[in-house]
Amino acid sequence: MSPRMITGPRNGWSRRDLLRLGGLAAGVAAVPGLAACNSDSDGGGSGESVDLQFMYWGSTFEQKAINAMLKQFEQKNKGASVKPLYTPNDYETKVNTLVAGNRPPDVGYMGGSMGYRLAEQGKLVNLFPYFDKYPELAKRLPGTYFWHGKDKTFGTQTANEVMLLWHSKPAFKDAGVDLPPADASKAWSWDTFVETANKLTLDQNGKRPDESGFDPKRIRQFGVSTSIQYAPAWECFLRSNGVDVVDEAGKKCLLDTPEAVTVFQNLQDLMYKHHVAPTPVQLGNNAPATNVQLQTKRIAMAIDGQWMLLDMSQSKIDFGIGVLPSYQEPSTTQLGGASVVFSGSKHPEEAVELFLFHNDPKYVELFKNGLWMPLEMKYYTDPAAVDSWIKNDVHPPEYKTAVVDYTVNHATTAFGQRLKNMDKIGNVLTPALQQIETGKQPAKEILTALTPKIDALLQGWYPTQKL
Amino acid sequence: MAAKKSRLSGQGRLESRWGIILAMPAILGFLIFTIGPMIASFFFSLTDWTIGGRPSFIGLDNYRTMVKDELFWKSLSVTAYYTVGAVPLGLIIGFALALLLNQRVRGLSLWRTIYYLPTLVPAVASAVLWIWIFNPDFGLLNSLLRQAGLPTSQWLYSEEAVVPSLIIMSTWGFGNAMVIFLAGLQGVPRHLYEAVSIDGGGAWQRFRHVTLPMMTPTIFYNLVTGVIGTFQVFNQAYVMTQGGPNNASLFYIYYLYRTAFTESAMGYASALAWVLFMVIMLVTFLLFQNARRWVYYEMAGAR
Incomplete structure (x- = not known):
C-alpha cells in the first residue's frame, strides 16, 4: 500500500519525456542559451x-x-x-x-x-x-x-486572503460622504452601511433611492455590490451577528436561526428593498470585473477579496480599502x-x-x-517583516489597519475549508442562495426549507490542531 | 457452410478479406472507444469508485440511491422538458425553411448557405452570443420587446424562463435537420404533384396529400436523432447557466459531468450514464412503435 505502488511506476519513455524532447528540439533551434544551460545541468548533476x-x-x-x-x-x-x-x-x-x-x-x-x-x-x-x-x-x-x-x-x-470593503474615492467625494473606516474598532454598523450606500446610488436622472421619482429599473451607479452566492462574502456577517453556518460539532445547520435570517434578509433588501445593490439580473452573468465597475463608477463600494488589489493597482483607480460593516463584533472571512x-x-x-x-x-x-x-505569522506581527511586503506603491497607507491587523484580530477561516462533505452541501446550498438572490421569496422561507436538507448532509468538521 | 464457402471464387475470397481489413479501423474504433468504455462503465456503475480510491463492489446500490436522489429526478425532468420543447420546434422550423429553400428562387445556393451558417458556429461561441441576446437589461431580445411595447422576460435568470429560453436558442441549430429535409424533398416524385394539379388541387392539397406523407420517413428520422441529441444537451448548462438558477437548468449530462468530475464519484456517474442510456433506448423504442401508425413508406415493409 505504499503511495508509490498506487501511483504506479513512471519509468521508461513517458509522454512527458517525449514532450520535453520535442520542446528541447524546438528550444535548441530558437534559444541557444537555453540549450547551453540544459547541457550544463546535465554535466553538473550526479547523473x-x-x-x-x-x-x-x-x-x-x-x-x-x-x-x-x-x-x-x-x-x-x-x-x-x-x-x-x-x-x-x-x-x-x-x-x-x-x-x-x-x-x-x-x-x-x-x-x-x-x-x-x-x-x-x-x-x-x-x-x-x-x-x-x-x-x-x-x-x-x-x-x-x-x-x-x-x-x-x-x-x-x-x-x-480576506474579504474587504473596496471603494471608489471619487464616488464618495461626489456624494460628499465619509469614506468607510479602515479600522475594525470603528467599523460601520449595518444601518450606517445601508445609509451610505443609499447616498451613493443614483438612477439615470441622478435621483437617489429615497427620493421620489427614483427609477429602480435604470440605475446608473449602485452604492455597493456583493455576492450572495459566494459564501465567504456573507459568512463573516453571520459570525459578526453571533452565529455560524453550522454549530461547533458540525452536525447542525444554523442558517435558520433568527440571527442568520436577519443577515440574509438584509442582503436581499440591499437589492430589492433599498435598491442600492445590483440584482443578478442587473449585474448580468458576464459583468465586467469589480475593478472595472469601480473605475467606471458603475458601483461605489464592493465587498470583495484582498486579491483584487493586484487588478486595482494595475488599472490606476483612485480606490480605498475599508473594513466590512459589523453587526456585533467586527469579522471577516479568511480563505x-x-x-x-x-x-x-x-x-x-x-x-x-x-x-x-x-x-x-x-x-x-x-x-x-x-x-x-x-x-x-511574522508577516503580520513583526514590523520589519510587515513592511517587507506592504511598504510599496501597490499597498495603500490604510492597508496596515484595514487588512493586516484586521486579518490577525478578526478573520475566521471560511467554513467551506473545514467542513466535511462540502461538495454535496454546496450542491444544496447554491440553489437556495440563488433563490434568495432572485428576491421572489423572503430569506426566512428559503432558509427554513434549506436547513434540514443541509442537516442531512452534515458529517462534522475536519479537525484543527494547535502548533 | 462448407459447401457455401467453396462456392466463393478466389476473387471473392480476396475481396471479402480486403473488405474486412479495410473496415477494421472503424470496427476497432467502435470496439475500443465505444463498446469498451460502455462495458467498463457498466462495471463501474456497480462499484463505489471515487477517483483516486479503490473501487469496491456494491451491487445495485448506486441505482437504489438514484431513486431517492432529488437532483437525479430534477435533472431528468428538466431534460425531458427541454426535449419536448426543442425537438418539435426544431422540426417545424427546419421543415418550413426546407420547404422555402426548395422553391425555385434566384440565388438558391446562397440562401441555403446562409441558413446553414448558424449550425457551423461553434457551440460555445453561439452560447456566449446568446448570453448577450438574453441579457435582460440591454440584450437584443428585451430591447426589441420593449420597443414593441411587449412585456419583457428575465430569460436565463428566472427559474421559469430559463428552459424556454434555451429552447428558443436551440432553434438556432435547425440547419442539420433542414439539410436532411431538403434531401427528402428532392426525393418526392414529381408525377404525384402533377396528379394533384390535374385533379384541381392547389398548393395546400399538394402539401397535405403529397409532400407531408412522402416526407414522414424523413420527419421520423429527424425526430429520432433530435430526441437522442437533445437528451444529451450539455453546452448550454455548462457555458451559460451552470445548471441554475435553483437547478432549473440542471440538464442530465451536466449533472452527470458534475458528479463525475467535481465530486469525483465515478461509480455513481457511470450508473447515471447507464440510466440515461436506458431512458433513451426506451424513448426511441416507443417512437419506433408509434411510427407504424403515421410513417408512410412507399415500399411496403421497408421499415
Missing part, C-alpha cells in the same frame, strides 16, 4: 536530474509570476527542472483525470474538498513530519492549515485554495522544497504586487 511538475491555475498575470518563481527555483537548485502545468479552466476535472490515470503532478494548487479526499486516499504527502526540518512551516496562521487527522496535514493555503505535494512524486524531498519555495515572499512577486497575502 540524476530532478524533473518536477507544478500544476496551478490563475490569471495570465499570476501565470507570469509563477513561471518566474519556478525559474528561480531551477536556478537555486542545480539539476532540478520544473515544468509548469498551467490550467486556468476545469482545474478539478484535469486533476481528477491525472489522478485516475496515475499521472499526478508533483506539487500543485488544490481545491479544499478535493484535497481532503485525495489526502484520505493517501495521494497527498502528509507535511506534519516535515515541521521539524522546516520550522517556519509550523509558524503559519493557524487557520490556513488543512488538517485531516491528528498530526496529519496535507498543506496550507497557497496564500492568504485560500490549498497547495499540496502529491505522494506519487519520484522526488518527494525536492517536491517539498518546491512546496516551501513556491509561496515564499522572498521569491515570489505576488505578495508585493497585491495578489497574495503571506501565510507566516
